[in-house]
Amino acid sequence: MFHLLDQSVIFNPLVSEGEACCTGQIIAELRGSNALLTGERVALNLAMPLSGIATLTRKYVEQIADLPARLVDTRKTTPGLRLLEKYATQVGGATNHRFGLDDAVMIKDNHIAAAGGIAAAIAQVRAHIPYPLTIEVETESIAQVAEALQHGADIIMLDNMPLNAMRDAVHKIRQTNPRIKIEASGNVTIDTIRAIAKTGVDFISSSAPITRSTWLDLSMRFS
DSSP, X not given: OHHHHOTTOEEEESSOTTOOOOTXXXXXXXXXXXXXXXXXXXXXXXXXXXXXXXXXXXXXXXXXXXXXXXXXXXXXXXXXOHHHHHHHHHHTTOBOOOSSTXXXXXXXXXXXXHHTXXXXXXXXXXXXXXTTOOEEEEESSHHHHHHHHHTTOSEEEEESOOHHHHHHHHHHHHHHOTTSEEEEESSOOTTTHHHHHTTTXXXXXXXXXHHSXXXXXXXXOOO
16 A cells, blocks of 8 residues: 555565464554655554454454364455455455355345246356356255255355254255355354354355454554
């Protein structure tokens, strides 16, 4: 950001990206012109929330660090800041989900309702998308899981399912086609993520690290 104002500004990071810091720790030094004063607030207004996202993401990731499941982010991002916010979750240890609608097809509840069912929705999508694009189907019941399996979904999302139902769904999917990836979503919190991971899902998607994070308190001091 400072380089947009003045290419001669020197930025010297004193900690690595993603490294935990202590209160009062100096994380970087800047040298340069009046661009430092011009850009101070914009720089802090970016660094503070993004650091908060990375910090909360790390807390979520630590809850499942010893389990195979991976935390992934969502497209619930601040308009104009998606690349930065998704980068922050990656720094915090999460895996990025799709960045846009063209990265993969996700058939959600409204799509299913509009198409007249999972089978019809998948058929319509397959008739129009390029071959390499994957299809993910959002399911809310074992019956929907069975329908998604029958019609060749590449990824099945278990949305807002109770843990017992989620375990049953994972077992059914693994028995039918172990190559299908399974994603859990809905009401994921720091307190529930571990129990969700123990059901055997491959991915847990949550917007919480972005939407529920708080800004870290950073300041810029001249010396």
